[in-house]
Amino acid sequence: xxxxxxxxxxxxxxxxxxxxxxxxxxxxxxxxxxxxxxxxxxxxxxxxxxxxxxxxxxxxxxxxxxxxxxxxxxxxxxxxxxxxxxxxxxxxxxxxxxxxxxxxxxxxxxxxxxxxxxxxxxxxxxxxxxxxxxxxxxxxxxxxxxxxxxxxxxxxxxxxxxxxxxxxxxxxxxxxxxxxxxxxxxxxxxxxxxxxxxxxxxxxxxxxxxxxxxxxxxxxxxxxxx
Numbered sequence: 001x002x003x004x005x006x007x008x009x010x011x012x013x014x015x016x017x018x019x020x021x022x023x024x025x026x027x028x029x030x031x032x033x034x035x036x037x038x039x040x041x042x043x044x045x046x047x048x049x050x051x052x053x054x055x056x057x058x059x060x061x062x063x064x065x066x067x068x069x070x071x072x073x074x075x076x077x078x079x080x081x082x083x084x085x086x087x088x089x090x091x092x093x094x095x096x097x098x099x100x101x102x103x104x105x106x107x108x109x110x111x112x113x114x115x116x117x118x119x120x121x122x123x124x125x126x127x128x129x130x131x132x133x134x135x136x137x138x139x140x141x142x143x144x145x146x147x148x149x150x151x152x153x154x155x156x157x158x159x160x161x162x163x164x165x166x167x168x169x170x171x172x173x174x175x176x177x178x179x180x181x182x183x184x185x186x187x188x189x190x191x192x193x194x195x196x197x198x199x200x201x202x203x204x205x206x207x208x209x210x211x212x213x214x215x216x217x218x219x220x221x222x223x224x225x226x
Contacts, residue, residue: 034107045098045106046087052094054108056087061104062175065096066183076184079176081165101175154185155195156224159205163215170215178210 036059039045045056048067056063063080077096080086087098100106149157158181162172174181178196182189196213199205204221206214215221 034109036105036107039100039104039106041100041102043100045100046094048094048097050094051092052087052089053111054087055085055111056098057107057109058082058084058086059105059107061106062101063098063104063106064101064176064180064184065098067096074183075186076180079180079184081175101177101180151185151187151191152195152198153224154187155181155192155199156204156221158185159213159215160218160221160225163218167215170218172213172215174211174213 039061045063046052046054058080060082062082063084063086064076065078065080065086066074066076068074078086079101080098087094089095159172162174163170166172166175176184178192179189181187182192185192187195196205196207199221200207202217202220204215204217206216208214
């Protein structure tokens, strides 16, 4: 897969997108800082081990970040949804590979310019710190999820987290496949399917389509999450 890169054909990010992360309008670099890119399903955005040149923000669609383990299995670290900032690295290399879950629009912000702007804009600095703290919290929660819960509890927790992030009227339009869910939760796709079916039979969720989940009993999900 080819890694997404900024090029001469990239379009400057619209002012709305720049305002979304509170870039200082007085800065002459603000207009040139962001480049919007459209990426296709499964297209690589950056690869593990690459030097990080950009910080990324999801505008539409969704992105997964993952590692390939030594035995060939894929471990999905996180799903990044519209509004999420990702690709913030403290080291000299990307720790994960990032791919689009489906057709997506992202903004690439040049790291070389981003740092200087962050120093000039306290609000922007705070947003970067907040994004890093959320990433750390998600990583800690993910470790707990993988290590301390059974399959049904993992799926219940995952659905509750998604509901907080993207649910509309207790309806979750899944941006990821069941294989993605399995690789995130450390389960097999068969176990994911069995767990969802079990929740449906208990009257906790409805499954109108393969990608649509309706939460019927959040309290029951929360009991499984504890």
